[in-house]
Amino acid sequence: MTTRAILTDIEGTTSSISFVKDVLFPYARAALPGFVRAHGQQPEVRRWLDAVATEIAASACQDEVIVETLQGWIDQDRKHTALKALQGMIWEAGYRNGDYTAHLYPEVAAVLRGWHAAGIPLYVYSSGSVPAQKLFFGYSDAGDLSGLFSGHFDTQTGGKREAGSYARIAAAIGVAAHDILFLSDIVEELDAAREAGLRTVLLDRRDDYPMPRTGDATHGHARVETFEQIVP
Numbered sequence: 001m002t003t004r005a006i007l008t009d010i011e012g013t014t015s016s017i018s019f020v021k022d023v024l025f026p027y028a029r030a031a032l033p034g035f036v037r038a039h040g041q042q043p044e045v046r047r048w049l050d051a052v053a054t055e056i057a058a059s060a061c062q063d064e065v066i067v068e069t070l071q072g073w074i075d076q077d078r079k080h081t082a083l084k085a086l087q088g089m090i091w092e093a094g095y096r097n098g099d100y101t102a103h104l105y106p107e108v109a110a111v112l113r114g115w116h117a118a119g120i121p122l123y124v125y126s127s128g129s130v131p132a133q134k135l136f137f138g139y140s141d142a143g144d145l146s147g148l149f150s151g152h153f154d155t156q157t158g159g160k161r162e163a164g165s166y167a168r169i170a171a172a173i174g175v176a177a178h179d180i181l182f183l184s185d186i187v188e189e190l191d192a193a194r195e196a197g198l199r200t201v202l203l204d205r206r207d208d209y210p211m212p213r214t215g216d217a218t219h220g221h222a223r224v225e226t227f228e229q230i231v232p
Contacts, residue, residue: 001199003232004179005150006115007169009160010126010136012185013203014112014227019103021077027094028087029074032067035090045089048082055082079127081155088132095139102136105205109142111227120232121150123173125165125182130154161188166196181232185209190221201230 011020039045040063052066073083094100116122124133130152138146151173158165170177177197184190185208190200202221204213213223224230 002179003120003181003199005121005123005173005175005181006232007123007125007153007166007180007182007193007198009182009184009186009189009203010124010128010133012205012208013183014105014108015103015136016105016205017185017208023100023103024087024091024094025074025077027099028090029071031090031093032070032074032086033064035086036063036067039089045086048085051082052080055080079155079160081129084127084129084132084154088129088135091132092135095135102140104140104142104145105207105226107226107228109140109145111230112145112148115232116148118232121173121175122148123151123153123169124149125153125157125160125169127155127160130156160184160186161192163192163195166193166198170196170198181230183227183230187213187217187219187221191219194221203227 008014011017036049040049049063049066052069053061056069070083070086073080112122126133128136133152133154134146137149138144153169157168166182167177170180178199180198181201182190182193182198183201183203185203185205187202190202194200200221202213202218202223204223204225206225
């Protein structure tokens with residue numbers, strides 16, 4: 001079967017879970033109060049702060065309460081679109097200041113470049129906001145990889161465990177679902193993608209999942225441990 005597009009997750013797939021949890025999350029958590037004080041009245045920031053206020057049923061609450069709520073969501077690793085958007089804005093400063101670069105597993109950059117050179121369009125679907133995704137690949141350990149990607153999708157498209165999200169992505173990129181290969185470390189995401197008709201590969205990296213997921217634990221998805229083992 002021909003692969004006409006590859007759609008990839010980030011955390012646990014191209015990059016370690018620990019980088020996000022141990023570097024990006026603490027950076028955003030610490031920076032949130034100052035960021036909101038400095039930029040809270042800018043329209044794009046205010047939009048998301050107000051969305052959080054509505055979520056917690058306190059439209060007139062002070063920004064300090066919103067910040068505390070957001071910090072709690074970071075601690076819970078909540079996949080909330082407003083949180084992801086605000087985190088992306090904060091992370092931009094960290095990348096541009098050289099406070100960190102985005103982790104990639106060693107083989108990922110070369111494999112992505114190979115697929116791109118072979119003419120396979122590459123797309124990203126992550127719970128992180130689209131701007132955060134672009135920063136991630138623009139400031140990676142392997143340099144600027146942003147030019148390799150034809151498009152990005154986040155939770156504004158829909159939840160990653162919902163089949164409808166993958167159907168919308170297929171429609172957006174104009175490729176039949178069965179011609180798209182989706183890569184993720186989360187079995188439930190792969191289940192949703194398969195339900196929408198996409199082909200799937202489970203990334204089962206030892207750094208992120210010390211106990212291999214085999215047999216029934218894979219839910220029947222093709223399983224690899226590195227990008228080098230993926231055959232488009």
